[in-house]
Amino acid sequence: MGSVRWAFPCGAWRPRRREWLLAAQLVQPEEKERIGQFVFARDAKAALAGRLLMRKLISEKLCIPWNEVHLQRTSKGKPFLANNLLGIKSNYNFNVSHQGDYAVLAAEPELQVGIDIMKTDLPGSSSIPNFFHIMKRQFTETEWDVIKSMSNEWMQLDMFYRHWALKESFLKAIGVGIGFNLQRIEFNVSPLQLEIGKVYKDTKMLLDGEKEEEWTFEETCLDDHHHVAVALGKQEGFVQKDFDVYSMEPNQPQFTVLTFEDLVASGIPVAPEDSAYWDNFCSKQEGPVKQSSHSR
Known part of the structure; x- marks a missing residue:
């Protein structure tokens, strides 16, 4: 249960129907709904990847079955694990970010x-x-x-x-x-x-x-x-x-770039398949059209 650094190239991800519907089944319903409200496909992909990164981490590193993982947000919007944990697991800390072409996660046990x-x-x-x-x-x-x-x-x-x-x-x-x-x-x-x-x-x-x-x-x-x-x-x-923060991690962890298969490898669906969710995704433009610096 050591340090984790993961990256998923969500910008290059072009999900097929099966992938998108599976991914949607692997997050909590309220998060699925929130992600579905994004105007652009790139933002929906990044947000969904961020949730999958967190659930993969908790399932694989804390040994909590994927479909039993319960994530909530603080008043400031920071995701946290709401499951009751004992011992060193309760100190496990993680955070995600997505911008540009990647979603990334860092986690530390202490x-x-x-x-x-x-x-x-x-x-x-x-x-x-x-x-x-x-x-x-x-x-x-x-x-x-x-x-x-x-x-x-x-x-x-x-x-x-x-x-x-x-x-x-x-x-x-x-x-x-x-x-x-x-x-x-x-x-x-x-x-x-x-x-x-x-x-x-x-x-x-x-x-x-x-x-x-x-x-x-x-x-x-x-x-x-x-x-x-x-x-x-x-x-x-x-x-x-x-305590010495500089001595806690002698081997500086490098980022592992994950595939979609890596991302969902330990996934257990938490909701039934929703075919309309694919239609919703297909209706989205990838991102905003960039204006030229010379446009008026």
Whole structure:
């Protein structure tokens, strides 16, 4: 029951009827209904993949039958396992994120965990400098200096999203959402360039200007466009003495990219098949039509 890092390429997933209906049977009815309300197919696929990742994790790592897994959400929207657990299992912490072309999951047996993924993509019809101006208040002056020190606008945008993923991973780990002043947290990223597939733990965080020693951050590039940040910290009420978050995971876990078959391998349906759910999915456009930066 160790560390888990999973990724599912939901952007490239083109589900057949059988796959989509099976996947819908493997999540709780209220989640299935929520996912069915997404306007775009890409968002429905990502959300469904996120639920399947969580249920796979709990079923396989905590040995709870898939159809007995009961997930709920906190008041801030963070999913958690509502089943009664005893012993070390009750400390098991997990988090999911989906954006761009992937849904990702991180889980830890004894650490508080938050994960965020960001795809480096052009900001709609806005220019990159204008986008940065709009987002100015989200980062400190030091962070902006690092972002704008990159040699071209695309690399600056890439560094922007790297910082954004780091901030979101921390907020998700502590379970807060809108309303937290992002300038309270500042990241000193290291190294400046990340190799695809390698896990880095060198980036440091300042909270209210003070170096934060009880949190560590894993960074991974799944490909040329996707940054993943995993925030790891001490769980509240955890009794281990002389806690050192840096020594908890000597082997930095790399992401395993799952197939759809991997995702549903331990699945047990929780609801009957609903053929109308496929019709609903087929009626959706994959995503919004991107406007040209030159359009009026």
